[in-house]
Amino acid sequence: MKFAPMKELLNLAEEKGIAYGAFVTVSYDSALAAIEAGSELNVPVIFITGTDCCELMGGFEGTVETVKRAAANTLVPIALHLDHCRTFEECVAAINAGYSSVMIDGSSLPFEENIALTRKVVEYAHPLGITVEGELGKLVGEEGDLIVKGPEGAQTDPEEARIFVERTGVDCLAVSIGTQHGAYVAAPHLNIPRLKAIREVVNVPLVLHGGSGTPVDQVQDSIRNGIRKINVATDVITAMVKKYNEVTKVPGFKYNTAIYPQVKDAMKELIKEKMNQFRFM
Secondary structure (H helix, E strand, O other), rough: OOOOOOOHHHHHHHHHHOOEEEEEEEOOOHHHHOOOOOOOOHHOEEEOOOOOHHHHHHHHHHHHHHHHHHHHOOOOOOEEEEEOOOOHHHHHHHHHHHOOOOEEEEOOHHHHHHHHHHHHHHHHHHHHOOEEEEEEEEEOEEEEEEEEEEOOOOOOOOOHHHHHHHOOOOOOOEOOHHHHHHHOOOOOOOOOHHHHHHHHHHHEEEOOOOOOOHHHHHHHHHOOEEEEEEEEEEHHHHHHHHHHHHHHOOOOOOOOOOHHHHHHHHHHHHHHHHHHHHHEE
């Protein structure tokens, strides 16, 4: 099978005025959970894998093969996306392994360096039909080995977003408007006025990272104002761990393979809930 270009799925989301979830996968069963969820709801599935996730599945090639095995019998489109990659070389390696989309994250670099790095990835990826996501602004929190701390001043500037998209040619843009990676310490408050200002001057689909734990009403408000992909990682992993803990505390529990389908189904139900929240508002 061949993975779908993520650009096509985000353009479809734009036409419908909805968002598609992008869900973390770290194993065959976590991939199967999202595949089954998307198949049951007839919703495209976008997978996000950081390099830390890939290491758990045998590198880029192992990740591609793992997701392909999970998706062998599905009829819904599947996109495989490398998340928060910070080097040109890793983007190239993922593309050559079979990824259909890559995110080059130069958000920690000076503006001009971010543009130059992102443009370099675009020039390599686009002739091959690969989607490229860029990022402006910095999300507070942790994801893999990425750790960011900062106030609202780290959020995406609309005018910089316009210039960045025009000069890089990216297919979609991850914006910072108040979410964070990982679990929230305090309830978030999304900066919808900033999002509206970005959407007015940017002509590509917008991406919201840090979708876990963000109040549903705020998430749906962001979708109404241009967000077309929402990354969900922590909530998927939390559902997995929570179910594992629940099952192992049942009197008479015995450690055997029966635990795996239950954990997979817990992830599937969480993903189905998110998919419905993102398309029904």
